[in-house]
Amino acid sequence: MLTRIEIENYRSLRHVELDMPGLTVLIGPNGSGKSNFLDVFNLMAQAAAGQFENNLPIDDILTFRGGKSALFSFSFEFSFASERGISYETTPVQYKLVLHRVGSVKSEQVSQASIPSKTVPLDLMRSDGHKAMFRNMSSKKEEQKELQSTYELAIYQVKDYTAYPIPYKLLNHFENWTFYQPFRVDADAPVRGSQTARSSIRLLPDGSNLTPVLHTIQSDYPVIWDEICETLKNVYEGFHHISFPAEGGDGKIVLRWWERPFEKDYGFSANLLSDGTLRLLCLLAILKTPNPPPLICIEEPEIGLHPDWIELVAELLESAATRTQVIVATHSPQLVSYVKPEHVVVVEKEDGGTTLSRLTETELAGWLDKFTLGDLWLAGHIGGRP
Secondary structure, eight states: OEEEEEEEEETTEEEEEEEOOSEEEEEOOTTSSHHHHHHHHHHHHHHHTTOHHHHOOHHHHHHHHTSTTOEEEEEEEEOOOOBTTBOTTTSOEEEEEEEETTTEEEEEEEEETTSOGGGOOOSEEEOSSSEEEEEETTTTEEEEEEOSOTTSOGGGGOOOTTTOHHHHHHHHHHHHOEEEOOOOOSTTOGGGSOEEOOOOOSOOTTOTTHHHHHHHHHHHOHHHHHHHHHHHHHHOTTEEEEEOOEETTTTEEOOEEEETTSTTTOOEEGGGSOHHHHHHHHHHHHHSOSSOOSEEEEEOTTTTOOGGGHHHHHHHHHHHTTTSEEEEEOOOHHHHHTSOGGGEEEEEEETTEEEEEEOOTTTTTTTTTTSOHHHHHHTTSSSOOO
C-alpha cells in the first residue's frame, strides 16, 4: 500500500508531501491543482507500462518551471507484506524518481525509507545514463543492467520476482493503478452498446466493458453480485434484476434491466437506461470489483447522480478503501459531508503553486457538532474555495 508521496516541481506542484491512507478525497476550486496531483499517478502507471516518453507533458512542466534545466521528482513510500525475513510493514520501501531536461531520467532509486541512506542495502540504484545496479536476492550479488533509453524506467526491466522482489512489487503496483474520468453516457457511448462476452473484473476507463464485468461478477462472484443487486433495490424501488442475453451470433452480450411490474414481459437494454443509472452501474463495477487494483483514482464520481445517491457513493468509497486505495477529486459538498474529515485533502493555489493539506477531526472539534463538513467547506471555514 502507498503510504506517502512527495512531489517536487511537477507542473504547479512545487513541493508536496502527503501521507496517504486508504481513502483520499481532494477538494478545491478549478485550477487549484487537483488534476495535476492525479496526473502524477497516471504518469507513473504509463511509465510502468513502457509508455513514459509518450506521456510526459513536457511543455506543461516547463511552462510552470520556466526552463528546460528544471528538475522534477516523485518519491513514493510503500508498506508491503513481510517476506524473506524483512518486515516492509515496519520498514517502508521508498521509490524515488528524478527527471531532467525533456523528461529523461536523471536518477532512480529503490531503498528502505526509514534507514539512513548510507546503511541501506539498495534494491536498485540508477544515475545518469543507460545503466542501473540491481540487488539480486537470489544470488545476493549486485548486477548491472543495460537500459534501452534514458526515458525508460529501470524497474521496467524487472521480470523475475524471485531475484528482485521489491522492484517487481513496485512495477506491479504502478502498472495496475487505474484512472476514471466522468464516463461518456451519450447515445453513441461505448457503455451503451453490446459488448463481447469475456471474463473481466476491471472496468476500462471508457466503460466499454461494463456488461462483461457485471456478467463476470454475476457468474463467478454471486455474493458480491447479490450485494450489487441489493444496492440497486435500495435506490430503485421497482428494480427486479439484470440479465445478460446474447445478441447476434458474434459472441456479444447486452445488459438488460428488469423492473416491476414488467419483470415478466420485457427489460430495458443499456441504450435505454438513464445517464445516472449507467454512471451508478459503472461506479458499482469499479468499487465492488472482487479483485481491485492497488490504486483507483476517480474524478468527480458525483457527476450525473441524483443527490439522494451521494451518501451511497460515499459508503461505496469508504468500503472500497478497506480493500484497496482510492483517490477521488470532487466538487460535491454532499459527498464531503459523508466522509471522515481525515480523508479530505484541501487543494489550493498560493503564489502560483499548489498546496495540499489534510484535515483532522481535532481541528474541527466543536464545528462538526453544529455543521456538516460540506457546510464548513461552502462557508470557507476549511479553505478550498475560489
